[in-house]
Amino acid sequence: MAQSIATPGGLPADAPAIPTPQDPIPLRAVAPWAVFGGVLMLVLLYFVGAEQGATSVFSGAGVHEWVHDGRHLLGFPCH
């Protein structure tokens, strides 16, 4: 980047305050985070959206009742 590639606009490329279109991030770099983050996020979504509705990890209705209004307004089937 420090090579000062002349961009079409004539600006030096070593002032990349505005990022240009980027190369793809290699999938093997995304994969571990996609698995880790994806699972974690889906667990969160499950507890907001479905726990103690159709299925229950914990017995009772505390989770269901606590997020009740959010569940309705976010579109999840609640009860």
Next chain:
Amino acid sequence: MRASGSSPASAVSPAPAPTAVTDASTVRTLLVHGMIAGLLAGLCAFLPAYAAGEPPVRDSIALEETRSAASAHEPSAHEPSAHEPSAHGAAAPEQKEEEAEEELVSRPVQSTFGLATGVLVYGVAVGGIASLVFAVSLGRTGRFRPRTTAALVAGAAFTTVCLVPFLKYPATPPAVGNPDTIGKRTALFFLMIALSVLLAVIAVIVGRRLAPRLGNWSASVVAGGGYVLAVVVACLVLPANSDAVAADFPAALLWEFRLASLGVQALLWTAFGLIFGALAERALAERAPAERAAAPSGDVVRPAP
């Protein structure tokens, strides 16, 4: 398709940045930023959700109360004001044992802290997932800069995860559903989301494959049209939620609730797209811009399918 700056690909010496910023740490940063942006988007959506969404929820619950009072239940024997937010609140912990199921969380808490928890956790979760989708989409869906990619991902996420499932299985206010069918309705709702997302992914891949032949515009139109068509077919094939809304539920109240529900989602995703776009743009500024020769087909989905 703009093959801008394609020639000087050889003149790169990416010495300073890419050594410090590995791809894996870029993805981690994007994930964290996505969760933060989702949290902030949830904050943006909370007040409107409270202002626009709680009145219809309250009215629906009031309707539910009247109805269960009218049917065999005799609520006045237990606790006359069990569900009137104005009347109790502080009295909630002193509920009798048999009331515990209904009054685990009082209405004032449900409508404030409960709603906030739901919206914020939802924001964090979908923000994190969307940031991972962004990490895959960046540079693969066209030569867009990060914030444009973020806006496109947010728009696509809102459409596929919220809008399309909403059209088939719209949000329902309290007192509407038949509790016996919650399992079926939940399964269908998540099936619709999964189907919609799957079809959208296929549409994007097909669109990128078609782009070299048809050009970006026509390829996008064809892919988008194919997605719409496939979704319509899916909606026709999947069973209806015939028991989701009671026949005598007030239409105006249902409309008010559903408009609020869709508005909250639209607001949340708009805020997420803008906030995450700004964060991602900054995070990726240290990453080397596209410096491989931007060949005319350099923006297809995969280099080697």
